[in-house]
């Protein structure tokens with residue numbers, strides 16, 4: 001069966017049973033055509049069916065081509081007039097020929113339908129159709145978000161060129177209610193972000209082609225805003241980078257804040273094909289000069305202690321997730337089937353009904369069974385889950401991977417800030433991952449804590465929707481630190497989650513990597529003499545019985561830290577011998593450097609250390 005016959009069955013089948021269109025298509029093992037292609041064709045044709053019904057009827061296509069059903073006529077006319085590559089059938093195919101014979105008439109009927117809707121261009125009509133499709137399902141319309149790429153342009157420039165003639169309005173609510181109109185608003189949380197009316201398509205504009213404007217949902221801009229990398233803060237890692245929206249956003253922020261020469265972005269992408277898209281996007285956005293794309297590189301296989309990453313100060317983690325927060329791709333618009341001569345339309349109806357009854361009997365279309373859950377992530381990857389149990393297992397597997405990734409990021413020695421984000425609505429992938437990460441040994445050892453709301457950048461601090469306190473076990477500080485967004489709440493965003501982690505500067509990177517055993521709070525474990533235990537051999541770092549005593553009665557510590565010092569005492573106040581060992585007397589007491597200096601100069605210039613004679 002051809003793509004069009006398979007799509008026709010789905011187009012005219014009732015939408016009230018068998019689950020969503022997505023689950024009926026992706027869960028149908030009998031489909032011969034690629035499910036993604038069938039889904040896109042059916043969905044787009046439904047969106048356009050109001051217009052195409054008029055076109056097909058006015059061109060009297062069904063009367064002229066008696067073998068065409070109403071559904072086939074809609075699908076084929078859609079592809080003939082609106083799809084980039086036309087009808088996906090060989091030129092000699094009977095179905096294609098049946099519609100192409102009427103191309104002239106169909107094209108002029110489309111122009112008439114467009115003018116009846118007062119649309120000057122096909123782009124305006126497209127925007128109107130998109131907008132109507134969004135609101136038809138009773139959903140809140142979703143604005144089109146456009147980020148002005150600070151590497152190539154400014155908001156002022158774009159207002160004077162790409163968006164010339166647009167009226168700037170105060171809020172996103174007005175923009176959302178203005179489908180088909182030329183209005184926009186400047187976002188208050190994300191710098192350089194514009195909200196455009198639903199369905200606005202400027203993908204054909206020069207600004208889009210040149211990378212001056214990037215389409216990116218507002219919520220998806222939050223991670224780079226929250227990470228807020230700045231000059232002198234070291235290199236930045238984007239661990240899961242393709243297609244590159246956040247990588248290029250990071251680049252724009254870095255450059256805007258005055259990037260320090262030599263500081264780079266390392267963008268990792270495990271999937272080679274997607275990494276090519278990432279590379280293209282980085283180039284188009286103009287950040288290839290300081291972004292290193294690691295094509296096909298699994299971030300989990302990167303050695304955080306490698307020399308190359310010694311200066312990584314910030315990491316953005318946006319791993320694969322369930323994609324459950326993505327704005328509905330399956331909000332089915334109403335279907336308008338064209339009417340033809342009585343028998344033509346009737347055949348279409350009967351055919352659909354008969355097929356549908358058979359499918360129901362066979363249980364092939366999911367009729368009578370619980371519909372499968374279909375997860376489509378923001379890369380368009382689809383996972384079909386046949387039960388709630390499968391869904392729970394899938395979320396648990398994703399969460400385990402997400403936590404591993406976060407703990408791996410914690411291990412970068414010079415890192416001070418990390419953001420973790422998903423486009424999932426499930427707490428299992430969000431707050432629960434944050435809590436587990438904070439409770440991990442590595443977080444405690446290295447001092448990672450959550451980036452509190454009051455310490456966040458203004459736009460992020462002021463965003464009103466925060467984490468779920470219940471999902472944070474009642475820890476309101478963590479819940480407040482987490483940022484959530486929900487689709488359909490009137491703010492015009494997709495479902496999203498982001499949290500930040502920070503840790504303070506430490507004197508040396510070795511300090512927390514140090515050679516000593518620590519407790520679960522990251523504190524070095526010491527005996528009653530204050531002597532720590534070595535991780536390497538489980539022995540005390542100083543064995544008092546083994547202290548050597550030299551000729552003048554002073555002993556030397558058996559030193560087991562890194563060569564040349566670097567342990568806890570490295571910056572300490574004690575005198576050391578030529579090999580960096582603290583000099584101690586026979587009682588194990590060290591000598592204060594300051595006391596020696598004070599003896600020498602007889603000058604009291606402030607802190608001289610503890611002195612029993614004082």
Ligand SMILES: C[S@@+](CC[C@H](N)C(=O)[O-])C[C@H]1O[C@@H](n2cnc3c(N)ncnc32)[C@H](O)[C@@H]1O
Pocket residue numbers: 220239240241242243244245246247268269270271274297298299300318319320321378379
């Ligand atoms: C949610 S998408 C990232 C979207 C991207 N941050 C953006 O805003 O354009 C997740 C990406 O991570 C990649 N990925 C998954 N696991 C990875 C790993 N271990 N190392 C590197 N990339 C990985 C996936 O192939 C996918 O392209």
